[in-house]
Amino acid sequence: MSVKKNLTLAASAAALSLSAFAASAQTTNLRIQTHFSQETLSGQMAGQFIEDVTAMSNGEIQIEMFYASSVVKSAETFDAAATGILDCDMTGGAYQTGKNPAFQFTGDLTGGYANPYQQYAWLLHGGGYDALNELYNQYNMEFIGWWIPGPESLSSTKPISGVADLEGWKFRSPPGVITMIFENLGASPIVMDFNEIFTALETGIIDGADAANLTNNIGLGLYDIAEHTNYPGFHSMPADHLACRKDAWDAMPSHHQAILKVAMQALGLKNTTINEVKNAQNSVALAEKGLNMYQWSEADMATYRAAVQSAWTDFATTPESQNLLNSHLEFLRGIGAMK
Numbered sequence: 001m002s003v004k005k006n007l008t009l010a011a012s013a014a015a016l017s018l019s020a021f022a023a024s025a026q027t028t029n030l031r032i033q034t035h036f037s038q039e040t041l042s043g044q045m046a047g048q049f050i051e052d053v054t055a056m057s058n059g060e061i062q063i064e065m066f067y068a069s070s071v072v073k074s075a076e077t078f079d080a081a082a083t084g085i086l087d088c089d090m091t092g093g094a095y096q097t098g099k100n101p102a103f104q105f106t107g108d109l110t111g112g113y114a115n116p117y118q119q120y121a122w123l124l125h126g127g128g129y130d131a132l133n134e135l136y137n138q139y140n141m142e143f144i145g146w147w148i149p150g151p152e153s154l155s156s157t158k159p160i161s162g163v164a165d166l167e168g169w170k171f172r173s174p175p176g177v178i179t180m181i182f183e184n185l186g187a188s189p190i191v192m193d194f195n196e197i198f199t200a201l202e203t204g205i206i207d208g209a210d211a212a213n214l215t216n217n218i219g220l221g222l223y224d225i226a227e228h229t230n231y232p233g234f235h236s237m238p239a240d241h242l243a244c245r246k247d248a249w250d251a252m253p254s255h256h257q258a259i260l261k262v263a264m265q266a267l268g269l270k271n272t273t274i275n276e277v278k279n280a281q282n283s284v285a286l287a288e289k290g291l292n293m294y295q296w297s298e299a300d301m302a303t304y305r306a307a308v309q310s311a312w313t314d315f316a317t318t319p320e321s322q323n324l325l326n327s328h329l330e331f332l333r334g335i336g337a338m339k
Helices: 002-023 043-056 074-082 101-106 115-125 129-140 178-183 194-202 214-219 246-253 254-288 300-317 321-334
Strands: 028-036 062-066 086-091 141-147 170-173 188-191 226-228 240-245 292-294
Touching: 028 043, 028 074, 028 240, 043 062, 043 214, 043 254, 062 254, 074 086, 074 141, 074 240, 101 129, 101 321, 115 129, 115 141, 115 254, 115 321, 129 141, 129 321, 141 246, 141 254, 170 178, 170 194, 170 321, 214 254, 226 300, 240 246, 240 254, 254 292
Parallel strands: 028 062, 028 086, 170 188, 226 292
Antiparallel strands: 086 240, 141 240
């Protein structure tokens, strides 16, 4: 066989191979909304997530991200994804506690976990994915992954040095068990959308906010108004989620599904560690600027923990919520983190 004929056959084979690849390649287009603005650290991390997914999928997965709840309100993102207005929700499960109190236990155990790594461990090694999707699938959604910035810090225009300061304290609260806990401690929680916090604080509608951690609070501009905070945080450590419409998820090729899950795990690690660094650095800078930072006494912390465990029991009123709470508690007890 001539060299020319060999080259021709090789070129034909290569062309057929490329055609077969092109025919087999699938494109996944996702419209995702997050409640974070692009200016916050978490918003920037969401941008990195998109870059990772694009690179790992060789452009087969294209994501259009809507920041700062620009399509629908934060609490409406889940339904917007489930019904096809969007494809995925990148806010948090606690916004959906009105559907089922079990959603409280899909992201924040309000002081149950000591750090984000314990919480990731439940997800990865304690049956968390299956436990969460038993709930999410009931609402035509698939849980994909978490990213946890770490313990949050309250912001306030009044001192918040301990439980006594909570009496009559009006603050922005996310929906869920946190409102029950703080009401029982004397505060007046007001549930409002994430992007309404700054104006409500500025106009005095609220005295403070349970919004985010130290670094994201800076990004939201809260410390331009609020002169008091607590650090390190203790009261809340919400895990923001990525959840996609079930039929959209099921239609993806398996390698796209794997890319999204792995990208979320990478986002979780990068987000948690950068927030840990930034929070420590910002605590120094904020102290130098005169921000009052409080660390509660052990007696106040004991009061808080008692209120939390009581609220868990009161909040877990459905079989799904009881099952999820039990899954968390069994894991925590199994690793010696709770009695």
